[in-house]
Amino acid sequence: MRKSWHSLSEYQALRAMMEGNTTASAARRLGLSQSAVSRSLTNLEARIGTTLFERESGRLVPTSAAVRLNSRLDALFQALDSIDGPAETPRENLRLIAPPTFANQFIVGHIASFIKTHPEAFISLEIAISPEVVAGVQADNYDLGIVGVEPTRAGAKLIPFRKATAAVVMSPDHPLAAQAVIRPMDLDGENLIGFNYRHARRAQLDKLLLEVRAYPKVVAEVSSSTAAIDLVRLGVGLAVVNPFPSVQTSAEGVVFRPFASAISYQTYFVAPDHRPLSQTARHFLRHVRLHTPKDAFSEAV
Template sequence: MRLDPLFEALDRIDGPGETVQETLRLVAPPSYAHRYIVSLIASFIRGNPEFFVNLEVTTSDMVTLGILENRFDLAVTGIEQSRAGIKLIPFRESPAVCVMRPEHPLSGRKILKPIDLHEQELIALTYRHGRRGQLDRLLHQVRAEPKIVAEVSTSFAAADMAREGLGLAVINPFPVYHYRSPDLAFVRFESPMRYRGHFVVSDQKPVPRIARAFMRHLRLNTPPDPFSDPG
């Protein structure tokens, strides 16, 4: 994978001769921060001991606001909030999957469709997530009526409830797959639902060199999985 064009473009944004900023002010939502981002911050600092990273964990709604208010240099988020004053750089893309315990009756399927969720026990995302409404519409179109047993606010929480045997959940597999695949079955969900991760930077100021270095680090060191692809 050639990354040079992306970072050459960012070099042009940065401009020549700017002093290296040694501290990266980074923000991410919990689904990215607590496991995935933390592990890559550790390897980033080990490889660049002169750098310092300040990580803020907050809700997805506040991530973009933090960039706009110049409180952070870089955000990593799965929520696409295109607004004036920010630049979105595609990072990761994945389809929806159904996640469940390996002994679940549907775990052996290669693909699951919305109709397959009829009368199944379902762990759903809360209604503040746009994905919940999208899933509800898909189920309504085929007259599938699952049994909602719980509502949660993150994909990790949904996966953990599925691991406890409460039912199945429809989630974004990235980065959950990397941390839950030994305990759960992941089955592709046939639907138009797509999840896209982005780097978020300001388009009103130069992108710091340390932010470019961290983006490169994430792109090069994110392990592959069967569902997500580089954005």
């Protein structure tokens, strides 16, 4: 049986399609017509006998076979790039988006350490509330996001990162700071910094306190753990929060104590579901996992 010839134009069409996500984008990258790109992809599928793209909701989505083949082509394109001699190392762009709780100190710290070990990388970071993080990734405006709430999955792929149990944060001289664990009934009569009612854990905490007949005085409402901890630090009251990543980044001037309850939190990386993660995004995700320290309130998943 005669072995078919490799076709560079077909491989270039596949690479451009994987990077651009649409035939129009791939055509612009290659300086070809969309029909020429489609023809190259069809010829490649026929030659190797494997479906590389499937149409879903009007768009072409790469199959696992396309992802594997594209990965194997890395060596080919690297060799082609080196033919004319040493060239300037291309910058590897990574577009990140995160809410303030994660962006401040936690993500920026990982960005700093990542760039030191990956000098070819260029990273942009946008700070937004969690719904906008998910919407931005779904719209393919960002390569990777991180959130501390579970969003809807349509258009976004959730990659579990950490799970945590609730903690009470207070000033070090607060009477409850002497306790190893804070019980719901311990909050009775205390000045409490609560979360607003659109926050997923507000109703859960209110129900728990009502069950044990604990009636704290809600003196302020906020929408993020960062704001709650800042108010605790300023002596306004105490708060029940998701301790990750704040216990690692914002513990100065406050103490965290475990809260005896079933309240828990899940942290996810958010990625587009219509294309594989870029190599830089995969490396950054692995970097964050490896360099996130252990703490008493959360664990890796």
